Amino acid sequence: MKATINNYILACWWIGALLCANLTACSSDSTIQEEDVYAEKVAMQFSQAVTDAPLTRSAQPLQQGFLVSCWKYFGAGNQQVVMDKYQVNLYVDNWNYNTKWDYVSSDSKSFYKPQIERYWDFSAMPYRFYAITPCPPEDQITEFTLSDKQLLIPAIVTFKGENCANGIIAKGEEPYMAAQIRCTSESNNSDYDLLNGDKAIIKENNGATTTLDRYVALPFHHITSKVRFAIYSTYKSNNPTTHKLKNIVVKAHRKDGFVESANGYTADLESNNMLDGQFTVLGTKDGDYTLLVDEAGSDNFDEYKDESKAYWCRCPEGILQIPQDNVSLTISFTLQSDDFAKENITESENIKYDETTHTLTYTDIPVTAKIEGNLTDSFTWKSNNIYTYIIKIAEFYPIRIECTAELLPWSDVNANIETNLEQ
Numbered sequence: 347m348k349a350t351i352n353n354y355i356l357a358c359w360w361i362g363a364l365l366c367a368n369l370t371a372c373s374s375d376s377t378i379q380e381e382d383v384y385a386e387k388v389a390m391q392f393s394q395a396v397t398d399a400p401l402t403r404s405a406q407p408l409q410q411g412f413l414v415s416c417w418k419y420f421g422a423g424n425q426q427v428v429m430d431k432y433q434v435n436l437y438v439d440n441w442n443y444n445t446k447w448d449y450v451s452s453d454s455k456s457f458y459k460p461q462i463e464r465y466w467d468f469s470a471m472p473y474r475f476y477a478i479t480p481c482p483p484e485d486q487i488t489e490f491t492l493s494d495k496q497l498l499i500p501a502i503v504t505f506k507g508e509n510c511a512n513g514i515i516a517k518g519e520e521p522y523m524a525a526q527i528r529c530t531s532e533s534n535n536s537d538y539d540l541l542n543g544d545k546a547i548i549k550e551n552n553g554a555t556t557t558l559d560r561y562v563a564l565p566f567h568h569i570t571s572k573v574r575f576a577i578y579s580t581y582k583s584n585n586p587t588t589h590k591l592k593n594i595v596v597k598a599h600r601k602d603g604f605v606e607s608a609n610g611y612t613a614d615l616e617s618n619n620m621l622d623g624q625f626t627v628l629g630t631k632d633g634d635y636t637l638l639v640d641e642a643g644s645d646n647f648d649e650y651k652d653e654s655k656a657y658w659c660r661c662p663e664g665i666l667q668i669p670q671d672n673v674s675l676t677i678s679f680t681l682q683s684d685d686f687a688k689e690n691i692t693e694s695e696n697i698k699y700d701e702t703t704h705t706l707t708y709t710d711i712p713v714t715a716k717i718e719g720n721l722t723d724s725f726t727w728k729s730n731n732i733y734t735y736i737i738k739i740a741e742f743y744p745i746r747i748e749c750t751a752e753l754l755p756w757s758d759v760n761a762n763i764e765t766n767l768e769q
Contacts, residue, residue: 388532390416390464392434392447393561411435412479412525412564414449415492418470420528428464428473431492433457433481458484466532466560473529476620478522479566494615497524501610501626505570507667511639513660520666522611523566524620532560540619541567541730567621569611571727574664575638575677576656579647579739587685591647594640594659595678597710603630605668621729625668634676637665643679653736664732671726675713677737681706713737 392414416429434449435457448455450463466473474494482490491498499522508518526540527547537547547563575596579589598604605628613623640659644650650657682705691699691706698707714723715735727733 388466388468388559390428390466391558391561392449392564393558409436410479411481412477412566413481413487413490413492414475414477414564415494416464416476417474417494418467420472420474420494425494426470431487431490432461433459433484433487434477435481458487468532471529471531475525475527475529475562475564476615477525477527477564477566479525480522482522496615497611497613497620497623499611503611504607504609505611505625505668506607507570507605508665509635509637509639510659510661510665512641515661515665518570518666519607520568520570523568525564525566526620527562527564529562534560537563539565541565541621568730569621569623569669571667571669571729572664572732573637573667573727573735574658574661574732575735575737576653576658576662577679577737577739578650578652578656580651581739581741583683583685585685587683588645589647589685590643590645590682591657591679592641592643592682593678593680593707594638594643595636596638596659597634597676597678598637599634599674599676600630600670600672602672603628603632604635604673605629605670606631606635608668628668637675647681653738656736664734667727669727669729671724673725673727674723675725675735676710677713678707678709678711680708 412434414429414432414434415427416432417425418428419425429449432449434447435455436445437448437455438445449457449461451457451461476492476494476497478490478492478497478499481487486500486502489500489502503521504519505521506519509516524541528538528540528544530536530538534549535546537549538544539547542565547565549563577591577594581589583589605625607629608625608627609629610626611623612626613620638659638661640661642660644657647657649655682703684704686699686704686706688699688701691697693699696709696711698709699705700707712723713735714721715725716722717725725733
């Protein structure tokens, strides 16, 4: 009987060993195993994660979690998944004065699925990290795709544009931002931001450095865009009089309907990056869409005499928009001055003069701008960019408006990332 039991145990052991070997062989083609720990034992860490501060050209610490996928041997025949939609949370340890990003399941930290610590395999470069922030609600994560081939944000997610009325912005919605990083070696200075022209990420911290080994920085970028407007005048009057600029209205129009909101987002990551995707369902408005209203304007428009001192229509930070093409713009405003005389003014459908109040009313003047030397009245707004329309009024009667459209990256990820989470 004893021999029979021993033979049974031995048989079970061999069956188990064969099953383990078979499972390892099957799954190692795509996803590394839980027991994969390399000789260096350098754990993967996210020491720095940032969003940008619009127009300040600096980075701001990320205050929320994110969802990340990672691959090693990226682009090679033996490419493997290291992290498959890992949830990463920011933990603050007040007792030990420590703050860190963590993704490792433990008795004190839980995630939407069991997650183990991953270690660098420096022989398996290059690595790729794709992420979105914030991390979706745990009961919705399965509806998101974050793979090497596709980013999919489901249609239950709404992006919404903004407008500004008298300095008050009707708040829009930008529920998610994206990061796409490649790592080429074991050096901390070998991370490159694929959403910023593949530029190296500078991880300086005003001379301070983190104590973590081979950490990953994740600069997140906007899927939406922003627009803003500024006005100045080079008109010179023969009389020392004041010009009042009032009732500014900027409208947008698009043949297929101006996109006010959008649901869902998909990007093909085999041929494009995460910012070159398409929204799934568009919420459009036929006719004109009012982007900006500034009734009060300026009682002394003469102060704004050059581009560097333009009037920003009480909205210098810009207003959030859904990326779209073929947008046309018009501007309306009033100018009041005792310098105006009826005999010098030619009225038209778009220009009217009130002799009683000495007020010129300009209505729906088309905005035509020079972009890269070319004159256009049709504009395209792309993700992660701020479009600044600087309107110069060279003459009041007849009205002569010149406009330049400047394109600026919304974020400057080459700026120092001032986020040392270990301090």
